[in-house]
Amino acid sequence: MAMVSFVSHDGETHTASLDEGQSLMQVATNNAVPGVDGDCGGEAACGTCHVIVDPQWSERVGLSGPDEEQMLAMNPEREPTSRLSCQMAVCDAWDGLTVRLPEFQM
Amino acid sequence: MTGPRAVIVGASHAGAQLAASLRQEGWTGEVVLVGDESALPYQRPPLSKALLAGKSTLEDLAIRSAAFYAKQEIQLLDATIKSIDRTAGHLVLGNGESLGYDKLALCTGARPRRLLVPGALLGGVYYLRTAKDVELIRGAASPGQRAVIVGGGYVGLETAASLRALGLDVTVLEATERVLERVTAPEVSAFFERIHRDAGVGIRTNALVEAIAGDTQVREVLLSGGESIRADFVIVGIGVEPNTELASASGLVVDNGIAIDDRARTSDPGIVAAGDCTSRTMASHGRRVRLECVPSAGEQAKVAAATLCGKAKEITALPWFWSDQYDVKLQIAGLNTGYDEVVLSGDPRQDRDFTCFYLRQGVLIAADCVNRPREFMMTKRLLAQGAPLLGRAELAAPDLTDVRG
Numbered sequence: 001m002a003m004v005s006f007v008s009h010d011g012e013t014h015t016a017s018l019d020e021g022q023s024l025m026q027v028a029t030n031n032a033v034p035g036v037d038g039d040c041g042g043e044a045a046c047g048t049c050h051v052i053v054d055p056q057w058s059e060r061v062g063l064s065g066p067d068e069e070q071m072l073a074m075n076p077e078r079e080p081t082s083r084l085s086c087q088m089a090v091c092d093a094w095d096g097l098t099v100r101l102p103e104f105q106m
Numbered sequence: 107m108t109g110p111r112a113v114i115v116g117a118s119h120a121g122a123q124l125a126a127s128l129r130q131e132g133w134t135g136e137v138v139l140v141g142d143e144s145a146l147p148y149q150r151p152p153l154s155k156a157l158l159a160g161k162s163t164l165e166d167l168a169i170r171s172a173a174f175y176a177k178q179e180i181q182l183l184d185a186t187i188k189s190i191d192r193t194a195g196h197l198v199l200g201n202g203e204s205l206g207y208d209k210l211a212l213c214t215g216a217r218p219r220r221l222l223v224p225g226a227l228l229g230g231v232y233y234l235r236t237a238k239d240v241e242l243i244r245g246a247a248s249p250g251q252r253a254v255i256v257g258g259g260y261v262g263l264e265t266a267a268s269l270r271a272l273g274l275d276v277t278v279l280e281a282t283e284r285v286l287e288r289v290t291a292p293e294v295s296a297f298f299e300r301i302h303r304d305a306g307v308g309i310r311t312n313a314l315v316e317a318i319a320g321d322t323q324v325r326e327v328l329l330s331g332g333e334s335i336r337a338d339f340v341i342v343g344i345g346v347e348p349n350t351e352l353a354s355a356s357g358l359v360v361d362n363g364i365a366i367d368d369r370a371r372t373s374d375p376g377i378v379a380a381g382d383c384t385s386r387t388m389a390s391h392g393r394r395v396r397l398e399c400v401p402s403a404g405e406q407a408k409v410a411a412a413t414l415c416g417k418a419k420e421i422t423a424l425p426w427f428w429s430d431q432y433d434v435k436l437q438i439a440g441l442n443t444g445y446d447e448v449v450l451s452g453d454p455r456q457d458r459d460f461t462c463f464y465l466r467q468g469v470l471i472a473a474d475c476v477n478r479p480r481e482f483m484m485t486k487r488l489l490a491q492g493a494p495l496l497g498r499a500e501l502a503a504p505d506l507t508d509v510r511g
Binding site for chain 1: 178427
């Protein structure tokens with residue numbers, strides 16, 4: 001089973017299985033991963049599902065698109081590989097992916 | 107699972123979040139989430155958008171998966187509630203059975219305000235609040251048909267956009283002089299009227315519905331001036347009313363919503379409430395406010411869960427909202443109630459992206475951001491930091507790099 005790891009700001013790791021067809025935000029909320037809110041339900045409208053992709057993975061999972069970019073631009077915890085996880089459709093090939101979570105979802 | 111039992115009445119955004127947050131806050135007893143719709147708790151905002159337009163299914167809209175509730179040992183109970191017996195600590199269900207609770211949360215939501223005119227009960231008059239409502243509307247909506255929408259608020263306008271996308275002929279009837287009259291500045295209303303007219307929607311303002319005519323099925327909508335508008339079906343979107351009957355019948359204080367404090371406690375400190383059914387005094391507004399929005403429901407639910415677990419959290423997040431119509435994404439940060447000035451960044455008369463900032467005595471209190479996510483996020487941050495005094499020129503052409511860090 002393909003797995004993804006979410007590393008919280010204080011270093012705690014939550015692992016969840018990837019369900020193809022879901023967004024990474026849904027994977028997090030369906031597995032009670034703390035630190036991913038997803039308040040708008042996946043519309044890229046709230047910015048509360050911010051994750052920072054392990055740079056080694058960023059080529060495979062892609063960088064943020066224009067809408068995400070606008071939402072992330074004002075975020076003080078923003079990093080080059082930041083994404084809104086609701087805009088990331090997961091696939092089995094992402095087995096082993098690690099993302100970090102910011103201290104605050106704003 | 108044994109131990110104390112928390113019962114949550116209402117399984118929409120607030121209820122589902124409260125259940126999840128109880129587990130995050132360390133509640134180890136039972137959690138029973140009672141709802142009167144058979145589906146898993148689902149997201150309501152997409153009902154008038156993606157679900158109505160046929161771009162997603164109800165399964166897609168589940169807030170969390172069935173596996174989540176199973177794994178978190180959250181029991182979903184499909185039932186209605188007749189009454190609350192606070193002395194005995196139990197609920198009486200619709201079927202007469204009783205359900206005991208140690209902790210109780212009320213997330214009863216709101217229901218559409220009914221249109222009270224002759225003919226309002228004819229076949230083909232719909233409301234839009236639940237997935238079932240959307241199913242009925244989709245069954246009635248086929249290309250070329252005439253839909254009349256009563257109410258030019260967010261639900262009415264989003265529905266208009268979705269029905270246009272399905273190829274229907276759409277007319278929106280707004281009773282006041284402009285759409286979104288209650289919630290936005292005239293400049294923003296004019297923008298939305300323009301984009302809807304450009305999309306072929308008939309927008310009629312100052313249009314008071316006097317009656318709906320037809321034999322058993324809607325045929326036309328009669329306006330107060332004597333005019334009639336042909337309709338194959340009607341959708342009414344004239345606001346919501348909070349579901350407070352259970353609370354008031356059990357003696358809880360209700361004041362335009364179940365009255366809660368900053369820790370989501372009702373007038374009975376052992377009972378919390380969250381979501382569209384509540385009202386709370388907002389320090390920034392100096393009065394009790396009832397918010398109808400998902401982010402607020404989520405925030406209140408998180409605090410309510412903490413309160414039930416004996417932790418001291420307070421509702422602090424500022425409200426925000428969003429609406430999608432055509433290619434336009436409107437994001438609203440803050441509450442503009444009581445504004446005395448607006449500053450525009452961009453030109454709503456001709457652009458398809460602009461921001462309308464709302465100020466009260468020179469202080470930024472809210473912003474309507476149309477296709478301007480950066481300014482939305484900027485405003486959210488500025489308001490969270492304590493609304494600063496910003497010059498009008500700064501707002502009209504915000505230097506977005508300045509507020510970072």
